[in-house]
Amino acid sequence: MSTALATVNRGLFRGLNLRQKTLMIIGSTSLLLLAIVVSSVYLGGEPLQTNFGSKNLAPSLEHPFGTDWMGRDMFARTLEGLGLSILVGGLASTISTILTIFLGLLSSTGKTADSFVSWLVDLFLSIPHLLLIILISIGMGGGAKGVVIGVALTHWPSLTRVVRAEIKQLKTQEYIHISRNLGRSKIWIATKHILPHLVPQILLGTILMFPHAILHEASVTFLGFGLSPHEPAIGIILSESMRYLSAGYWWLAFFPGLSLLIVVLAFDLIGENLGKLMNPKNAHE
């Protein structure tokens, strides 16, 4: 019943089939994110110059997100902040993924290694996530380095869990047994037989890790442990806006946060639609 409901083709893009629609969603959201990153890199500092003649302006056509107390255009600041967030999130999730691949393959080589990996996963999940990031970022001396390492070191456990379960299931397969009987080493089996099967899982996991990493980076920066106040990060913008809250400058907090929400949603959308393409069995849900 539910499948019949989902495949009825209606709406604006009824000329396209489901696969084309999925590809279109992925393409357009990726383009949006790419545009944000590129424009934040090439924007330069010009709109961020202070201009006391136009401070604390409400949103208008000229300044769609309003201006702050130094007359800087909030739209430009938000764009810069989003670009920075995406870059930091991207860097941190890449490191996390490399850790996941390494630990996942390590767990496939033997029983002791496997219990070590599962112990490590449990250890990292036992301290509240945000507190652990704060702790690591303090330990690394704070700043951009601290927050990247903090976010990178704390996002691998959940993906590693998934990968470990997948590996466990793969290891019961016939071809692995045969390969072992043929005298292949554990490392050879891990890299040649198991790794290729994990690629879709890991790719998807990385993309779905992005939004978490971005949100955590923004949270930690908001609390004051992450990027320095000179950077145009979203967390900094929002924590500054708290001081102007009672003055009624609502746009200082509202638009930057909303843009962050949209970026996070875009990553979720890409991840989910890619999942549909890679794993067509569950696509009808």
Added chain:
Amino acid sequence: MLNNGKIAGFIGKKTLRLVSLLIVVCFASFMLIQSSPIDPVRAYIGEMPVTAEHKAKLEEYWGVNTPPQEKFLNWAGDIVKGDFGTSLIYRTPVIDVIKERFTASLVLMGVSWLFAGILGFVLGIVAGMKQGTWVDKAIKTYCYALAAAPTFWLALVLLMVFSVYLGWFPIGLSVPIGVTADNVTFFDWFKRLILPALTLSLLDVAKITMFTREKLIEVLSSDYVLFAKARGEKGLDLVLRHGIRNVALPAITLQFLGFSELFGGTVLVEQVFSYPGIGQAAVAAGLRSDVPLLLGIVIFSTLFVFFGNLIADIIYEFVDPRIRQQEASI
């Protein structure tokens, strides 16, 4: 089949796990803080001018020049005796600060946890029942949007709407100005709890709703529901009789497993609403290099997460072993 042997084994295993976990967490967090460029003497004296002589004395007192292993053993020895040291910013024993702050946070977390659980469950059931209709789509959209919303931003927006514009709630501080903490009426205190609790639960709702929805759809497409339908059961009755019974326990378990995220959310929400809880203390301790307090909070929050997981494990192990089998098969 509950037998004493199994229970004893379970308790033994969990105790061992807790002890080993605490040792590793203590060691790792201590070493992390050690490696950071925090100067305990600077943190203690703050901006006060001191003589070099006095400074040397303080350095000796704080053990700046003792090797880290020795420092760790000293600290761990004190912890085992129940002495967590003295907080540098509150100038009172760490254990007292944590007791007071954690109680305040537990109230906040408890209220939002319960509210989120109930609301999420009901929404999930409704969405699952009406799968594919606009009600389902609206609930799903709401969940997706909330799952992507930054906690502190939602807190800021609610603060702007309800405190600044409507003026229904105070902007900050959990105690009204000019009133000591002992004289706060229940109503005053309750009024200040509403917004933080609301923020926290609104965010928590998304996860439990999506989970309940998926589970209910799964149950509703099972053979025994088909049979029940064939017997003439339908509508709400069917869901109440077959759906909720099967969905409730996994959903409750999931709520217990979410303690870690709940704590993280509390830290952010407390910061925005300046609610005097453990999260705010943790941030203050981190920003102002109050090492004893920070380490104490790490230990207690680890315990908090551990007990959440423990309750989930008890549900797995003794109340409904099927959940464990399902997890294992995934």
